[in-house]
Amino acid sequence: MLREIVVRGARTNNLQAIDATIPHGRLTVVTGVSGSGKSSLAFDTLYAEGQRLYVESMSAYARQFLERMPRPPVDSIRGVLPSIALEQRNPVTNPRSTVGTATEINDFLRLLFANIGRTMCPECGVEAEKHSPQTAVRFIESLPEGTRFLVLAPIAVESERRLGFLLEHLASAGFRRILVEGEVAEMGERKPRFSDFRGGRCLDVVVDRLAKSAERMSRAADSAEMAFRIGSRGAVVLTLDADGRPAERHHFFAGLVCRSCGREFREPQPEMFSFNSGIGACPTCEGFGKEGTLDLGKIIPDPSKTLAGYAVALWATPVLKMMTEWMLECAAEDGIPTDVPYRDLTAEQKRWVLEGKPNGGDEDFCGIQGFFRWLEGKRYKIQNRILLARYRRYMPCKTCGGARLKPDAQWVKVGGRSFPELLALPVPELHRFLDALELTPADAEAARGLLHEVRGRLQYLEDVGLSYLTLSRETRTLSGGEAQRIGLASALGSALTNTLYVLDEPTVGLHAADTQRLIAILRALTAKGNTVVCVEHEPEVILGADRVLDLGPGAGEHGGRLVFDGTPRELLDRGGGRTAEYLRQRRATEWPHRGRKPARFITLRGAEQHNLKKLDVKIPLGVLACVTGVSGAGKSTLVNATLYAHWRAAKGETGIEPGRCRSLRGLEQLNDMVLVDQRPIGRSARSSAVTYTKAYDDIRRAFAATRRARTLGITAAHFSFNVPGGRCESCEGMGTQTVDMHFLADVTVTCDVCGGRRFQKRVLEVTDRGRTMLDVLDMTIAEAMEFYADTPRLVAKLRPLAEVGLGYLRLGQSTATLSGGELQRLKLAAYIGRKWAAGSGQSEAANPPSAIRHPQPRAPHILFILNEPTVGLHMADVQVMMSVLQRLVDGGDSVLIVEHNLDVIAQADWVIDLGPGGGDAGGELVAEGPPEAIAVCERSVTGRFLRTRLREQGRQ
Template sequence: MALNKIIIRGAKEHNLKNIDLTLPRNKFIVFTGVSGSGKSSLAFDTLYAEGQRRYVESLSAYARQFLGQMEKPKVDYIGGLSPAIAIEQKAASKNPRSTVGTVTEVYDYLRVLFARAGTPHCPNCGREVKPQTAQQVVEQIAALPAGSRFQVLAPVARGRKGTFEDVLAQARAGGFTRARIDGVVSDLDQRFKLAKNKKHDIELVVDRLVIPTNGNDPDFESRLTDSVETALHWGAGMLLVDIAGQRELLFSEQNACPHCGLSFPELTPQLFSFNSPLGMCMTCNGLGEKVEFDPALFVVPDKSLHEGGVIPWGELRKKRHSWAYQIATQIAQRFRISLDTPWRDLPQEVRDLILFGNPNIKFRYQSENFTGNWPYEGVIHAIRRRYRETKSQGMRDYYSQYLSQQPCPDCGGTRLRPEATAVTAGGLSLVQVTSLSIRRAYAWVEALRGQTDPPLTTADLRLPIEPPFPIRPLTGERRTIAEEVLKEVRDRLKFMLDVGLHYLTLDRPAPTLSGGEGQRIRLASQIGSGLVGVMYILDEPSIGLHQRDNRRLLDSLLNLRDLGNTVIVVEHDQETMESADVIVDFGPGAGVNGGEIVFQGTPAQIKRSRRSLTGQYLAGKRTVTSPTTRRRQNGHWLTLRGVRHNNLKGVTVRFPLGCFTCVTGVSGSGKSSLVTETLYPALARVLNRAQTRPGNYDSLEGVEHLGKVVHITQDPIGRTPRSNPVTYVKVWDHIRRLFAQTPEAQLRGYKPGRFSFNVKGGRCEACAGYGQKLIEMHFLPDVWVTCDVCHGSRFNKETLQIRWKGRNIAEVLAMDVATALDFFGDVPPVRRILTTLHDVGLDYIQLGQSATTLSGGEAQRVKLAKELSRVATGDTLYILDEPTTGLHFADIQKLLDVLHRLTDAGNTVIVIEHNLDVIKTADWIVDLGPEGGEEGGRVIAAGTPEEVARVPQSYTGQYLARLLS
């Protein structure tokens, strides 16, 4: 067998039709084809699955018992298989404690850097903190006000568990008579029984002294010096001064501020970890946020008090006998305002009084049983009190709508304790470094290494520090210590730059990353590992990347190949395909019509293939058609003014209603911040009465021309195997009724509920209708396995005996959409809904396919189909984020037909997109930039594709110009 090839024989996983394939090793290979043609089935479910299985089989029997038996893919033979690593489209982490820095391990190295080469400063005065000598400690204590009574304590245990019998015995032997144990001073001649599993603080009382009132006293200074030296000896370099029980001063021979009297712990990597009790802010436990009642969620800025501007008060014009109306009218009289004035136009003092109350202002309350004057506590304080006092879960859920994550009031969102944020390297704190984009963090590292000329300044890093100062290179011992650490940090940052992640900041929470960003972070880690002889399998790494950044990603993939690895990419991007050594085209159709190898060869060869649909698009023989004319605006605009969310620079953006609009720009330019985090939440609050919090903006105009807003995301349609497409699009109810109307079902008295796998009766009770059972793996992720009673059918034997047109309910669930459309062709309500799934290019998915197996793009198209099946109103705004994810050229044409159909019905469609085939068909484009991160957040161009193509500053325009010409 040749070692330079991967040989596959008889692959039959999913819809693969017993295919044979030979792939060259150490090449860049692209699997392409229409959606559902079998690309992922071969790449992930066959090659990767078999690579994983063989690896597990090579482990010891002891290790395999924890991993379980991995099912062998349906393939006759695979030879020449390398160890396999899959880098899939999924978020980097859902843990709120994870950041870009922790996921990439850059933060771990930075913690070591600051612990070993950092300069500590006092959080109070900002002065550099250095170790203190015993004489310095004496001088600071002697400077206390005359007559001050204090005791000198030697801390021998701080926050440690144990009984400490030996420590107390040594203290007695050393001549000590008193000790302060857990805050209480006690005589040492008594026996103590301290709880073994409780943390204790123990300080030996060394001396009790009074600052003399007659100035210099040699005897006092001598005694104080002896006491300080004794305390530092017994306290292992630490000393505590308790001033008459009012305040305490901590001194240390390690690190202390001589001006503020504050001492600090030893610099260790744990001090800079927000996941360690030694480093985390204790108020928010290192999360940087706290759940608090959010003033923004209590009000509707565009509504007046009469119209319900204060949500808990409701519409006051309908509640003229309520206490809220009484307060509002008295406030209106006191401040001479109108109850018809929009909330945003009310004076700040009025808004603060309504929300937070004022104990110094009394209001008159009047009812049938009570009349009196009382202070008003404010809406927020009233809701907080009720939330705290109620025992009803329903009321707690109701009050929770006013809660949101707020920056921690103590650490300001930094997650760290003050001592950690006051340590600097090159003049910057760890918090400031992690707030930098990856590109600027790389420049900072180079500056510490002395590799920047001219010197880098804080102004170059765009840090809000006045006056700016140069980043000082590390010198002497610190440079020697930091050399290896800086090299590791620099290399990791460089790999992330190479995969187009220059705009991310190191403190960006990992859950906010897109699937594409998470995948590219893992790709950067793999490049950094330097492995050779590995088979890497990637799922659409170009997702979320602007055409401008694509070349850099491709260079990284080719570099991975050149190291001596086989790189297999499931991809639809034209530039990626044309850079491949080998293209494997799957098809010819989707589902049962796919599963074959249509073509295998070089990019030049596929362009000459008549059988390959992909080749025809690459050769330009087929194209995604551009409209001959653009829609005219209907005269109404949706205008969002002064958006300042994330990196957006107070932009004002206009969207024409009744049109198809694309929001474009390089990665990190602010597209999602504008559309999904500001525009959609702002509209949802007004149109859908949602309790969403939009990003900062000044005003929103034109909402009166819309009926509702729908955000079609790529989030899963369900998170368990019980969820599936037919239940989501609401066609399952119609199908269940058909089965309940059969003669046999009526004879047995079966109702539609009998054919539901969500309730008892007809479902298999062994798996509760899941078709699978959840196996808990304890310290490993839980896994789903096929039910051994119903064998995945979900129903019991009696239910499966009922047939409609010769098929039972489980066989219908196993049909793909194309087959079901033919099967139910004479049932109008079923046909109508299934047609929408067909229209969005989902012919190949099974009706009962588990929601957990659908990709983000497939889930989004299922949601789009559900919207298509609704009764059209013509005044809906649809928002989609990269709907072309996972789509072939031919599928993009289908998707565009659907989106334009929605627009032709009088709706408005706004799409965030990088795909030029979609952008060129838009009626209007809003292009953000010019770069990502802090260098983005501006509107570079707005207009028709032809108008944007003429703007030289627009990267999107540059690529459009080539395409439209």
Template structure:
């Protein structure tokens, strides 16, 4: 049986209720169910954790200490397991050095092919450069004046870790007297100690000479010796002056520019050999921005135009007031003049100083000194500050600019001058994956180049092909990995796995359809079936209808969420699930339950928010109008420019104007209609906290009310306890043995870390005295352990607490614990906690809410509930803007803005706008095509 099935007995992880289940192997299996029902607990925390743990335990104890350890799940036994690979959404690197090219490993192959068949050109005159002979090097050196002192060095070690004692001993035996290590010259007869863990560059000093007549023979001998030692490289240093690298390999005869022998590391922006020295391979620099330091130029200095710390001119007792008064007096302008009315000369003096010209001002004493300028002063303070708080404060006034030397291409000029078929490595990474694939398929090479590059080209084309197949053909290889959505990052990892061609593996995927338009979903499903057909088992946690209809087998977990879930409600083929009366999923799949299309669309309040000239990323200078007082859906295929428009332009600008944030929006001309709004709220899926101390109670603010309630009890008043006594984040009421964590972590080296309940408080986080204070026979720990549903009943007579818990219940989170650590909440749950927090606040009716794919992780039943919540927000006069692919959400919107028509460089325009009915009639709209059948349903 175990050969054909995975048999699980007694699974009790998290909320699973001791379930037994048999899952077919080598099939495409979908786990579905309401959010919080236990799908991830079964798929990831039980099946994946056990598969990974067993595989790791088959390795040696030495190897295991270097691998992430998996806890043993709470299950009696599992049979028929294969080594498991998890492809989830949480593993995108936020490292600015990580790009689509590096993550998919395509860039590694590009570096290899460019280093082997690339044609180097001079970065100055663009001529093809070739190897230098010893005679050419001698001629170049002899062109310097007589009497010039030189030393000739042979580079023997270049940026390698180690102590390199053998190198020094070998040089000493060969009769050399001096070496230069990391720029410092040493005598070989003294002891040289280098740090083993750092990279070092070592050159042997071959000769030291002064140029004079008749020196060429000695120079030739020394150069030949140095070139032999340095494998074709020699460094000639003019003592007290410049240093030149000569190569027997490549150099431009006219400009005299040499490049070392081409190697893959030379094309890496993460290596000092290839990275642009100005930006260290990041492609951009961070510097202070005048528009962030003075965001509103209609204000005067006295009205507080300069927002940076230390420039308060309102208070006459500050040094800033004294300096700027003296500056204004000397140059004839006023502290009451708006910044935008200052002359260019006065503005430059204010921002960049008096250029050494002293000004007189009185601050405790009469002082006369030059004024360094607001910008230069802030830059100096930032560099001199040792306080992390001060540095973080100043960093709020910085913005990123493209590197002026490499223009965002990350590499040295010499590297960017190496081409294949006229394209540099940077040109290729700037292409979309689709275009790069076409370039390499049509590449023209000589017979010799074909022999060298065939194998590499095969790997590049295969990887690019996999990316196109999973619907990511619109991405560029240079795109930063940190800007990818969870779904995009997951599909990149999926493409990498298909490339590995493994069989007999258990793949567990977490909602791979996220961020994917219905049009691209078919490609994804074909990819998943291909992975299954190779001989692998696929378990996909998913809510998407198309995926369920394509699956071989479905397991529906439920029936409810949290404590109401954790059981197998139904399992079998899609037809069997649809026949099940107990399965919520089946009812929606069969159409017995459905999300209705509204009978009437809202008219809005007649006001508009209009973005003019949006050109962020791939947006093509478009004007977009958002009607206010409506439910607006921004749609389009993946990569069409939805996030660029809504998150990068609209949200950042509104946030800066309405909320006073220091986010800077660029790449648009203007936004009209902001005066019709009073605040903007972005409800995303980022965690509500990164530590177990953060929880829904602390985030929504209900914890403060609960602590105040406990502090108001007679027992607390008798003991003199204030509300701080009931916080586990500060000393006083918490258990000090575990600092209020309730658990202690014990590190076990090559076994998983063990978490044990604190022996003193038994996991209750508070000391005995605090727990003796009770409200309605419950102490603070017992209240935090209640579910939101239980809390509603418990606090039904306290309107302030009840209102906040009610909103958590209304968004479908009645099953979570009031004090549940935020680290255990899913992205969808975190987003709904934020939504509930906003709902619990008093509405002004002039708020705009922005949500980016709020249906992530939500079952159709939860989507139904979410739509009701969003409609509540709009019905009170607010505006809701949603970026979404889910057609149930789109069909209920009042207004759709459809971007496209394709992704990447073929997107970025408005395809059509209007009601769902109007968009469904649009022939050019892919969204309209799929929306048509949903409106008919």
């Protein structure tokens, strides 16, 4: 078997027939400037070939699709292992998926609760007990020698008919005696009545009469076994006094029963603790933990309006105005005022609006709730489903309290805590709880393996910088970086060996304090015999690798070459690319620092959403500010869930629930607040950078204006792959088709009608200066700017993309293939382009030297909010991105960045550092001020690392 993966002649995307070797069982970092071909080599070549070979080893059903699956364009690849990709995006949309289910910790905790959990009676607070025949025998052995006793089998009696059948059956089985009113009676002599067994009383069948002695213990054991077998509620040992009368009754229950009140419980089993199983899921919310209720804040957003003035905004649309008219007619009949503000109506009148006329008929007003009940019955129409979703909000389920499980699962405790309570604990706190468990020897033996697995996975979550999460956190709410590190922790928890792991920037979202722990995690994977290939820009990870592949030297057609292949030491000594240059010179590089002083602030007081601890903070305006802190310190909660959410609510957006705070002042200083996040742009795979910035409209018009297009009667619409006309109808302009593999993930294959060319043949006959539309869509943005240099209007739309470092993207590349960082920069470029166009007052044909040059008069003041804008950027490209943001501030706007990159933080004018830790240990303002002030704060984790960086730049 080869000891390395050998790649020869890789030509995927912009790769220039490169040769590379990746050693097995080692950590290899693929680095290079943005667009140099890193993902093409790591994901589109290595991972794709590993997946192809894996599927090839499967059944004939899977293999029948193989010849339609594209093989990476490469001369040869040898030594490829089964591959797993951990990408920088979160593919999970299922609300049932949580951190606990994704890491399989829930599975082990379910087994733990089923094996050693104690069911506690919710009424009495005492532990429910379960007995066996051996329990009864041990009790008999403890009786004094010679003690007389009866072994009874209590049998439930449900009906008169059942009683008769039961007595007949017992007699045929050889049982002759029953216990009636404390006395043993022959069944033939005294026939019991059904009325004797009301109130849950049982028929006590005498199985045996014995006196305690060593010789009769074997018989006593057989009798106890028989009693448990025929009794519906276990067995009873009834001791007798000297006169043969009943003395003490000792009940040994077959199921779990509270000894105090007699309440029966289900025996714990793993499925009881799964909210994805019908056995364990709460029947009200079906295991989601939330239930939908009408959101009156959305339905009646302005209570100062009258009913006649469309206080019920839902019924103000042209389609539903008839509901308002019907309501007004009925209101006149029922004496409900329609010219009084809704907030001034009495409680009874508001109830009429909400619930309709009490005991009303079909012709009477049904109320808002009645209208939504009618919509529920018409859910098969998509517009009704959309309407239902728009005016609903989800609250914790009233039955389970958001725990997702049935009540009896929540009554089972381990160490005094229920299953949902453990899932709600932050990872370190749960780890400490399990370490401190005091178990009996038997329970400790049963739980040893389970606790080992759970503790190991919890430690992996801490090691990858996710200690602030809880196991109940929904996976769909995680960022792409967090989701990737969840996958990394799961991989470590698995027993996989000889596997190729391909990772996409695992340091995204990680504080500098967690980087070394991440490197240790990657080393742990290789220690198991796995091969790790990591696309990364972080210097510490590059220097901590076993091997470095540096691609470049530039982006797009100027990249795709292997600039360096060797160890990190060799990279520093003799590497010739931009990566080596940066690593050698970064200690001597002084990044530009403007040092602007803020004169205006947005003041936020008493913020206490999530883990924020009544935070008082000032957000500076007119400067470039950074919000920093370790993972889970509360940065996104402060910026997104509080500041930005309050802005949206202030603008009148409905459905917004801003983070709790005492006051927020200063928003009136802004004309707009723009959140440039990393969320996907729509859902269409047809969306691309050129369509998103509206540049494609100009390209289509240019093609439609050619002589050949006019001759063929082809218009700009024919060059659209979104509508019929010129596109290939077999693939609907996608160029690919999706094959349903049923038991496997869907496979995307090239369209066999157009061959991936997306358009009909006659459309591709049209050329513009010798290039077809397909050729143009295959150009990079940088190439297109040169090709259309004589079309200033088009270049003006493309220029912002190049300025934010996306010049290497292909015009036709789907936004669905972009990373979170690329999506964020694409959105920023679109905002910049629109801002210039809106503020210039010039013709769009103008071709400014920079698309972010602010013309006079200046455009309105905007606060741009960005979350890690340097994600996916090479170290050498970070400064290009920062110059874009700095020029935004120079033009009179404000920029607020949530960032971990120390080079970015060092260039900020103002830093807000949260912490000091993550989760419950965070949420406080540790320090604020210029970078130098943060660096000298001993309490700041960020400050400790920033101090070193500023010292390297000569600023400390």
